[in-house]
Amino acid sequence: MRTIECDVVVVGAGPAGSMTAKWAALGGADVMMIEKRPEIGSPIRCGEGISRSWLDRVGITVDPKWVARKVKGAKIVSPSRKYHVMLDESKAGNEVGFVVDRVFFDKALARDAAVAGARIMLKTAATSLIMEDGKIAGVRAVSHGEPVEIRAGCVVGADGFESQVGRWAGIDTSLKPTDIITCYQYRMTNIDYDPDFTEFLLGSIAPGGYAWIFPKDENTANVGLGVLLTRLKKPGEVKEYLDRWIANDPRLKNGQPLEAVSGAVSVCAPLDSVTMDNLLLVGDAARMINPITGGGIANSCYAGMFAGKVLAKAAKAKDFSQSMLQEYEDDWRAKMENGLWRDWMAKEKLITLPDETLEMLVEAVSKVDLERITVQTLLAAVKETYPELVKEFEDLI
């Protein structure tokens, strides 16, 4: 059987994998990144909305090739569609921003990893861990139909929502039904809408989740929705929710699909540990998605950078023990753990609110002129109009 040796094997070439590979390779580690699909970035499983503030903090240079559309802000729409809150750049800081093309974005990140020195294998699916004397020593994979052993000091699980790597190693990444949002989306063209704003529609249009319109061009957008698993009553209902909305929304009803995207996101609290001897998890595999927005690209890239930097040090020291990898655990937690907890608790509350309450919330916030919109200022604004509503959120402020 073919055997490949390296310091670090990264399983999955999404944003988390490519960022890990890049930063580890930049620091001198010998990196092999494997991807089971024949093309990086395709087919997409994403709404493609990101904010722009974080990109330079993780060393990503904006390239017009992957920016589909710059937006002026976001609209959060009440269940009746009567009220909306506008988050424009002046108010949301740099939190609103781009709708990207993941097909190009993911390739650009993989290119950066390759330029930094990482090797890439496509059509190569990890199938199990290599264990030696009770230690993780790499992964077994099937590459273009042939078995291959990739021996490495550290295995990186960057294998996304469907992650297996962590579970093979005994890290419990399983999700509760209330922490899973299941989604369907069309890239839809011939729609008549405002292409300068991303739109988030709340309420029973998408129970426990939301519906979105993320602009790609003047008459094309990613139109999708996600529903909380526990709110589904029959198989295939998510697609039905989406088709029903589109049929009933005058802006969308003449739209035609260019691409159909299916997928799920985790909306859970942060995991207890994503590192062990000779293995770590990054991105969706480490359940780092924001539980309120369902967005995971930014956190995946941050985690990838933190992991890659620590892996480079570990490769130099020839030590991939958990204590060596703890620095990665500390770094990602410092950056996002509190936020993930706070947003998860807010989500647990939000999913219980009926349309009438969501309507009141959006109405209340739409009527105040906020200098700067953050979760805190939003809650403070709601408190003025509906103090009883905020009671249960109080400890989040």
Add this chain to the structure above:
Amino acid sequence: MKVSAERCHHCGACVGSCPQNAIFMNDFILDFGEACNKCGRCIKVCPVGAITREE
């Protein structure tokens, strides 16, 4: 469990949601392993209704 190849988008929603880690997807092939206890969560999570119980 039975997967309809005509409906399946290979999105991995079922794989990541399976409490038993019994589903494996090698690019385009979905396999249900022995660990499957027929709990049915995959049927529910599938956005397009591609999974059914084997009769």
